[in-house]
Amino acid sequence: MDYDVIVIGGGSAGYAAARTAQDLGAKVAIIDKGPLGGLCILRGCMPTKTILRSSEIMSLMRRAREFGLRASNLHANLDEINDRKRALVGEFADYRIEQLRNPRFTLINGTAQFVNRNTITVEKQNITARSFIISTGSTVADIAIPGLKEVGFITSDEALELRELPESMIVLGGGPVATEFAQFFCRLGTRTTLIQRSDHIFSSTDEDLARPVEARFREEGMKVFTDTQLQKFTTKNNAKIAHFRHKNKLHHASAEVILHALGRVPAIQSLALENAGVSVERGRILVDHHMRTNAPNIYAAGDCTGLYEIVHIAVQQGEIAGHNAVNGTQDQHIDYRLKAEVVFTDPQLASVGLTEKECREQNISYRVASYPFDDHGKSMVLGETHGFVKILCHPETGEIIGGHIVGPEAAELFHELIAIMHFRGTVHDLLNIPHYHPTLSEILTYPAEDLVEEIQSSR
Helix, strand or coil: CCEEEEEECCCHHHHHHHHHHHHCCCCEEEEECCCCCCHHHHCCHHHHHHHHHHHHHHHHHHCHHHHCCCCCCCCCCHHHHHHHHHHHHHHHHHHHHHHHCCCCEEEEECCEEEEECCEEEECCEEEEEEEEEECCCEEECCCCCCCHHHHCCECHHHHCCCCCCCCEEEEECCCHHHHHHHHHHHHHCCEEEEECCCCCCCCCCCHHHHHHHHHHHHHCCCEEECCEEEEEEEEECCEEEEEEEECCEEEEEEECEEEECCCEEECCCCCCHHHHCCCEECCEECCCCCCECCCCCEEECHHHHCCCCCHHHHHHHHHHHHHHHHHCCCCCCCCHHHCEEEECCCCEEEEEECCHHHHHHCCCCCEEEEEEHHHCHHHHHHCCCCCEEEEEECCCCCEEEEEEEEECCHHHHHHHHHHHHHCCCEHHHHHHCCCCCCCCHHHHHHHHHHHHHHHHHHC
């Protein structure tokens, strides 16, 4: 064999897999069709969070009078926002490219296709390996809606490169990408309409976690339609028009730009996986908890598995795939008990562990308690009173099985819950840990106190 392990894709999952395999002594090649850097760095996490910072500051500036301050002549320069983003992303990408080009790996530019379970072809050259790890990421989903392609749309990729602020925009979708971009453009001054198919945004989580974000959107002037059925798209006088059904009535919305954010799908179409006998279901590569496919020497990690589009999970998957691919054993497996996700809207939504929806679907017994930010001292001082914290625990032992925060700095606050859950801690532990006053973190003790009282009273 030419290599012990070939990793297809050099993003977060791919680099983690390659690094892990090489650390174990394997001869590793990375195949990447470019551009080098991966989705997170080039078109995902880092560029979006960079531009969101600008809209956060704009939002605070608009609220200056609330804090006894004055700000006038506010104006957003998308060109300059984009320049700042490009500079930062360039630094992040250069560092990742330097890692990929490290002499300990062989970096091959091109598109890989399987010939059989031990052979791929790259630019008409056959390359063999004992094991393969697929980490090709994801691409924008192609949703068939009459007229959408004809009227034209942009995706998050193009939205990140806009140099002029659109006067109006329709955002299709209600997930992290759709909501973050919708709020970004709305806060900078674009007349924004968000259209979501499900009953609420963030359809995979509990409804109560989504509602405070929807309320904030509407307060900021965004039109939000949920529980809709898109019918068709047309144009009139250079405007793009979305026709949809909402609450049993036909509606329409027009805008200069349509942002397609209806989800992503695994980018595996060019791999010729059938030649290697790799099973695919509903467009994603099937893997077990060892990140192994049905082909014993082929593994997959990251977005191409269609499990979770979250960077730290992709890295964990890549490390496990790299370890198992080298050793040929299945002694490492992934545990999603502490699956964590953040949506960087304002208010932010951060979740770890089980939701109430998942507990009901899996018939898991639980206790739950929550506490609102609008009754918490530090959040009132900050003027950040949207949302609440919610904790789920085992009904008898009090072990925390889920923690959810929709509110200020949720992405930072929920790491305390992750740490406690890592050690299988309880609401009793959370209540007994000292919390400084006044801080946002101490709000977590209030639902914990309620749950401890419930457990004690039931004994």
